[in-house]
Amino acid sequence: MPEGHTIHRLAGAFNSLFAGRAVETVSPQGRFIAGAELLSGRTIVRAQAWGKHLFVHFDDEFSHTWHVHLGLYGSWTFAGDGTIEVTEVIGAPRRRVSEGEVEIAVVDESFPPPPRGQVRLRILEKHAVADLTGPTTCAVRTVDEVQRVIARLGPDPLHPDADAECFIVALQRRRIPIAAALMDQSVIAGIGNIYRAEALFRAGVDPMKPSNAVSIEDAMAIWHDLVELMTDGVKVGRIITTKTSPHHSRFTAYLSQSLAPTGPFYVYQRTGLGCEVCATPIAMTELAGRKLYWCLTCQSSS
DNA sequence: GGAAAATGATTAT
DNA sequence: TAATCCTTTTCCG
Numbered sequence A: 001m002p003e004g005h006t007i008h009r010l011a012g013a014f015n016s017l018f019a020g021r022a023v024e025t026v027s028p029q030g031r032f033i034a035g036a037e038l039l040s041g042r043t044i045v046r047a048q049a050w051g052k053h054l055f056v057h058f059d060d061e062f063s064h065t066w067h068v069h070l071g072l073y074g075s076w077t078f079a080g081d082g083t084i085e086v087t088e089v090i091g092a093p094r095r096r097v098s099e100g101e102v103e104i105a106v107v108d109e110s111f112p113p114p115p116r117g118q119v120r121l122r123i124l125e126k127h128a129v130a131d132l133t134g135p136t137t138c139a140v141r142t143v144d145e146v147q148r149v150i151a152r153l154g155p156d157p158l159h160p161d162a163d164a165e166c167f168i169v170a171l172q173r174r175r176i177p178i179a180a181a182l183m184d185q186s187v188i189a190g191i192g193n194i195y196r197a198e199a200l201f202r203a204g205v206d207p208m209k210p211s212n213a214v215s216i217e218d219a220m221a222i223w224h225d226l227v228e229l230m231t232d233g234v235k236v237g238r239i240i241t242t243k244t245s246p247h248h249s250r251f252t253a254y255l256s257q258s259l260a261p262t263g264p265f266y267v268y269q270r271t272g273l274g275c276e277v278c279a280t281p282i283a284m285t286e287l288a289g290r291k292l293y294w295c296l297t298c299q300s301s302s
Numbered sequence B: 001g002g003a004a005a006a007t008g009a010t011t012a013t
Numbered sequence C: 001t002a003a004t005c006c007t008t009t010t011c012c013g
Helices: A004-018 A031-037 A143-151 A162-174 A194-203 A216-236 A251-259
Strands: A024-026 A044-050 A052-060 A065-069 A075-080 A120-125 A128-133 A137-141 A283-287 A289-292
Touching: A004 A052, A004 A075, A004 A216, A031 A137, A031 A162, A044 A194, A052 A143, A065 A143, A137 A143, A162 A216, A194 A216, A194 A283, A194 A289
Parallel strands: none
Antiparallel strands: A024 A120, A044 A052, A052 A065, A065 A137, A075 A128, A120 A128, A283 A289
């Protein structure tokens, strides 16, 4: 269950573990046998993230780029034989990667460990394994196809050279609620249900406000806040939005005298609980099939 | 042991 | 708006 930060973290893990190495690939589950055969024995050149899409470029990458989208519940499990040096945590038993945690576990039993669950693709290298389960997209692409996928995506706050203007313009072109616009990957890539709710709260913006009615200042504030939040998300491997203070002036009085919230979120999955800022019960509604959380007081229009 | 939910997105009606 | 795909985990009886 990933948002953009998870995928960027994943790309980093792939680059440090597999870049420049030949790998064997198999589909234990049997649903990606053709793809696994196409990739097996090839060298991984590099991995790249754009929004929630992961691209692993195999040699040769003109026709062999592996495209993965985790969807709502895709996940990765990594395991190492204990001999490799990685910057990631090396810890306890091998465990499932869900909330962006990329951990290399030292396996005391055998290496490689048997695949657990419905493993669509296993990538095997001498000292490390990566197992993929439950992806919504898992396909081998040509360069052209990769370009077509990327062309449909808006700027990604995690890219150093991302075009914030592009995001602003896209917002001004729609009148759907800003909360819906933030989930549109062609407007901004990598935002999911948590980041959108939290960013809107931190900016003090009413989620139902039409996208094109949000001020440029607020839109820019949201962009820059997302750059910060997501960069931190990549670093720590999970989303925490309560560690730093919202910049919105609405919160100033509160911030000078209060304690930091204990949970990781201000509004996400906090329906009915008191707002950390004003104690108003957090509201929840369904918007385009996803749950939307917000504070009626802190995020009221006008 | 079964239902529901989950950090998603596309396709059909 | 609804149905659909993909899978695991959590909660409830």
